[in-house]
Amino acid sequence: TGCGGCSSHDMNLIDILWKQDIDLGAxxxxxxxNHRQKEHELQRQLELEEEKRLHLLREQEKALLAQLQxxxxxxxxxxxxxxxxxxxxxxxxxxVTQNVSFTEENGDAMSFDECLQLLAETFPxxxxxxxxxxxxxxxxxxxxxxxxxxxxxxxxxxxxxxxxPPPPQRMSPDLEQAWMELLSLPELQQCLSMQMEDTQxxxxxxxxxxxxxxxxxxxxxxxxxxxxxTNNVNVCPAEFMNTFDGSVPSMAPPDNLSQMKAKAPQxxxxxxxxxFCDIFYPNAILEESGGxxxxxxxxxxxxxxxxxxxxxxxxxxxxxSPGDAFDRGKQSxxxxxxxxxxxxxxxxxxxxxxxxxSVYGDGSFLYSDSDMEEMDHNxxxxxxxxxxxxxxxxxxxxxxxxxxxxxxxxxxQEQQEKKPKQHKTDPxxxxxxxxxxxxxxxxxxxxxxxxxRDEQRxxxxxxxxxxxxxxxxxxxxxxxxxxxxQLNEAQLALVRxxxxxxxxxxxxxNCRKRxxxxxxxxxxxxxxxxxxxxxxxxxxxxxxxxxxxMKQQLNSLYLEVFSMLRDEKGNSxxxxxxxxxxxxxxxxxLVPRSPV
DNA sequence: TGAGCCTGTCATTGT
DNA sequence: AGACAATGACAGGCT
Numbered sequence: 001t002g003c004g005g006c007s008s009h010d011m012n013l014i015d016i017l018w019k020q021d022i023d024l025g026a027x028x029x030x031x032x033x034n035h036r037q038k039e040h041e042l043q044r045q046l047e048l049e050e051e052k053r054l055h056l057l058r059e060q061e062k063a064l065l066a067q068l069q070x071x072x073x074x075x076x077x078x079x080x081x082x083x084x085x086x087x088x089x090x091x092x093x094x095x096v097t098q099n100v101s102f103t104e105e106n107g108d109a110m111s112f113d114e115c116l117q118l119l120a121e122t123f124p125x126x127x128x129x130x131x132x133x134x135x136x137x138x139x140x141x142x143x144x145x146x147x148x149x150x151x152x153x154x155x156x157x158x159x160x161x162x163x164x165p166p167p168p169q170r171m172s173p174d175l176e177q178a179w180m181e182l183l184s185l186p187e188l189q190q191c192l193s194m195q196m197e198d199t200q201x202x203x204x205x206x207x208x209x210x211x212x213x214x215x216x217x218x219x220x221x222x223x224x225x226x227x228x229x230t231n232n233v234n235v236c237p238a239e240f241m242n243t244f245d246g247s248v249p250s251m252a253p254p255d256n257l258s259q260m261k262a263k264a265p266q267x268x269x270x271x272x273x274x275x276f277c278d279i280f281y282p283n284a285i286l287e288e289s290g291g292x293x294x295x296x297x298x299x300x301x302x303x304x305x306x307x308x309x310x311x312x313x314x315x316x317x318x319x320x321s322p323g324d325a326f327d328r329g330k331q332s333x334x335x336x337x338x339x340x341x342x343x344x345x346x347x348x349x350x351x352x353x354x355x356x357x358s359v360y361g362d363g364s365f366l367y368s369d370s371d372m373e374e375m376d377h378n379x380x381x382x383x384x385x386x387x388x389x390x391x392x393x394x395x396x397x398x399x400x401x402x403x404x405x406x407x408x409x410x411x412x413q414e415q416q417e418k419k420p421k422q423h424k425t426d427p428x429x430x431x432x433x434x435x436x437x438x439x440x441x442x443x444x445x446x447x448x449x450x451x452x453r454d455e456q457r458x459x460x461x462x463x464x465x466x467x468x469x470x471x472x473x474x475x476x477x478x479x480x481x482x483x484x485x486q487l488n489e490a491q492l493a494l495v496r497x498x499x500x501x502x503x504x505x506x507x508x509x510n511c512r513k514r515x516x517x518x519x520x521x522x523x524x525x526x527x528x529x530x531x532x533x534x535x536x537x538x539x540x541x542x543x544x545x546x547x548x549x550m551k552q553q554l555n556s557l558y559l560e561v562f563s564m565l566r567d568e569k570g571n572s573x574x575x576x577x578x579x580x581x582x583x584x585x586x587x588x589x590l591v592p593r594s595p596v
Numbered sequence: 597t598g599a600g601c602c603t604g605t606c607a608t609t610g611t
Numbered sequence: 612a613g614a615c616a617a618t619g620a621c622a623g624g625c626t
Contacts, residue, residue, distance in 0.1 A: 505603085512603085
């Protein structure tokens, strides 16, 4: 079906073939008349567009020829004499292509491949390795093309008939050299290699693109053998493909040129290798260091809009507060609510009954659980204050080596633990905030506070460690940490309590998890046992049935044997009067049954 | 409003 | 003996 300009007659012929061939494995829809009709219409449109495009190409070719003539005094179709200096070889082809600025003048945008195509058509070159290298990029590309974009088979590689074959013409030596140098341009080769590599390793899937899903896209006329848009379509990101929107790129109005440059890479007019790469792999250019990275984020247009993700930086535990400004206002309130339920300090402060009066600045660290309740009312403030406290009290010098890492992980963990906390107040708790220490009401809103309760306590007692550190540090490190700080009795007790609670909390979690796993394991075991029981019962019933059958067979055999036995008078023995018994040596005896 | 679940905490025991 | 893990029990919060 690779017919180029398929006439309606051809299509009818193909129709017939389709209908006749039931072994093609083609889906039913390809035989659908409406479907085919739509395809015919689409094909006609494509043919028209192709004609327009070819016409434009001819115009551009004329312009190019004119330009080339202007460039040379000799009248040859050579864009410009090429310096042979190696240093300039990388620049000159760019100049060539830049000089061929037909697109700007014509107001049409052409892709790099279109230019190559134009060059090839203007100065057809015999197949060389270089050209095949260049155009081979199209062959490795997945067949992704929009219906509006005529599928263009590899031009110079295709031995098939060419609808518009350029007359065989030998490229002028200079131009050929320029062509080779252009192909040997490092940037271009890099781009091409990236292109090939990308098409091989990373396709540009268009999950929702009908062009890709349409199994019949190959029916679209493949009239033009030079690779133009196809190549671009194959390699350009999906968002670029979606920008075609049915318009032929070369017919793009000039006023949209800049916009099209940004969207459609094939519309670029400056064919420098860099711009080539830049257009096709904007991410790769943007992220100079991570070329492959740039190639991966092309499916989504928004990806390019997303700012480059900054490298992972250590989380600043002191910047975790969601609202310091709001929370600072509560600091005086929350700061006066420290407590340790260790039983060591729990003398109710004289100020405990007057929340408005802070004991924080008094240096007092003896608090009641009722104070903790007030802390519970402001868990958010406690969180922020906690971070704020550590921003003040945290002494990096105290944590060296492994401790710093531990503290970091602990802070990270802490950050995670803070997230789900909720903020509520309970009037009942407020009324009971003067309760004696160790009352159970301190456990209210436990889910609200969780570690933040200990965090608040730690803050209140100015303990310069994170709760995560206190909890997670190994014993030796923890003891070392404690020894490095002059903590008073209440602080030490609180730290021990925090550590105990933290570890117990983890232990409880593990225990419950283990319990659940055990339950699940037992359930699985129960299921397997049930299955085995069923199997055994089935087997038992089967055996019972077999046994019953065997008994019946044996009984019938027994009766049969009896029926064949005769006494000296020729009378048969009655099974009710006699029985057959087998002795240990295998001999059979007819034994009279004893009367009951 | 009560039931059920989840989670933190305490007390206890074992390692 | 002390630290820690494991676990039952309890209580509070949440749905």
